[in-house]
Amino acid sequence: MTAGARKALLVFCALLVAAPPAGAARIKDLASVKGVRENQIIGYGLVVGLNGTGDKNRTEFTVQSLTSLLARMGIGVDAAAVQVKNVAAVMVTADLHPFARTGARIDATVSSLGDASSLEGGTLLLTPLHGADGQVYAIAQGALSVGGFAAGGGGSSVQKNHPTVGRVAGGATIEREVPFSLEGRSRFEMALHDADFTTAQRVAAAIDAHFGAGTARPRDAGTLDVDVPANANVVDFLADLEALPVEPDRRARVVLNERTGTVVMGADVRISRVAVAHGSLSVSIATTNEVSQPNPLGRGDTVPFSNTDVTAVEEEARLSLLGGDGTVTIDELVRGLNALGVTPRDLIAILQAIRASGALSAELEVL
Structure with missing residues (x-):
């Protein structure tokens, strides 16, 4: 073996020794130092400069906040005469990082509190952000960035994303540090x-x-x-x-979301040999509105009535066998369930029934 070949072999062996095990994660992704955590801060403020999409006049707290703000600036106004369609009351939230220092800037999230239709184009006025202890930890102010819009007229409207929530990038300045x-x-x-x-x-x-x-x-x-x-x-x-x-050790878990029909299964999920038959029942109700028109020469009255037709159809279910001599892997389980030709919502019911029978070796979590 030449010197170059020996050197290449040594480098290859060193890489094999240094390589982390398959599925390994860094400790920083598995654990954290106790005490090193973010703290939530919150405040109440006003967004101005809206193009008629702010709170309506019946939102009393917006009117009160605006008149109080003007009074502190030496401007006396009658609350009954204030129009707030260009102003919106908002809640401002932010996360205070554990090692953030005084003067650092963090992002703030601004959410409409009243009945404003959009915060697009608005500017957040000076808003103190408080912690759970009541102390002021940051001051937020700045122009909003809203990833959506809402417009309408003549009974028609169009909306994209969620225009009543926005962010002020770097809009909160830290005034007090969390001691750590x-x-x-x-x-x-x-x-x-x-x-x-x-x-x-x-x-x-x-x-x-x-x-x-x-x-x-x-x-x-x-x-x-x-x-x-x-x-x-x-x-x-x-x-x-x-x-x-x-390499962390994870529990075998199946997560079901019945609202969206989502099913997530981990790689360690196992199922014992079991026979499954699943049929679905469909019920349809159709109502037709008709009018009974009497003979023109008769003395009867015109009477509206409804015809309701109720139909129930139960699909034929075949008995299917899942599993082999022992437990099956996630790949075999997916192929077996796909062979049943069921929808995600049917799959949720099947997995719950398999778990109840004791054949599913996994934790079942329903969201």
Whole structure:
């Protein structure tokens, strides 16, 4: 073997060793440091500059807010004479990032509170944003960006997307920080996004393998205690830790949404041998309005009446066999269910019945 071939073989072997396992995810995608979280802030404000699409005069709180604003500016007005069709009362919300500092700018979401038909072209006036403790954490103001429109006239109207919600990009300035610091900490907690004993053990094993035994200890299915190595920079340590690959263990789960007919099945879903027969019942009701017209020479009255026709059709169902000698995989399950030729809503009923029979080895979650 030549020197070049040996070098290529060594590089290939090194890549195989360094390659993460199939299905692995970074620890930062599976867990987060306890205390590092976003905080929601909210405020009440006014949007002005609307082209006649604001709140109507019967929206009293908009009129009160506008007259109060003008009074604070030294302008006295009669509330009964105020027209607010170019003004809309709104709620302003934003997410305060854990390490955002004073003076930083964040996005704000503006939602109509009254009966305005559109916020397109409006400008949000100075709005304090409060936290759950009542303190002001940010001030929002700026032009709205609305990803839709609404227009109408003569009894006709057209609307695209949702014009009563908009965003002010970078429109909120942080005035108060949430106190949180990692400096000088020798230990911290990590919380798994999805609590699972196996995943917690695998995360701890990956951390110990990289930083040394005893660095991480699972406390329960969703929490790990992690020690920062001596003389280590906390930020560098967390950056290395979050990049470690771990293959999470997930529960077999089937998610059903009966409102939309959506069915989602995980790769670990298994089904035992079972026979399924599913038939659907269709009921149609048709009503025809007619008029009974008497003979012109008779003395009868013209009487309207309705004819109602009710039809029920039950489709023939065939018994189909799902599964083999043991449990089947998700691919075999999908092929078997497709062979039944059922709709998504029928599939929801079938899966619920299979789960009730004990043949479905998965958690069934109905949204």
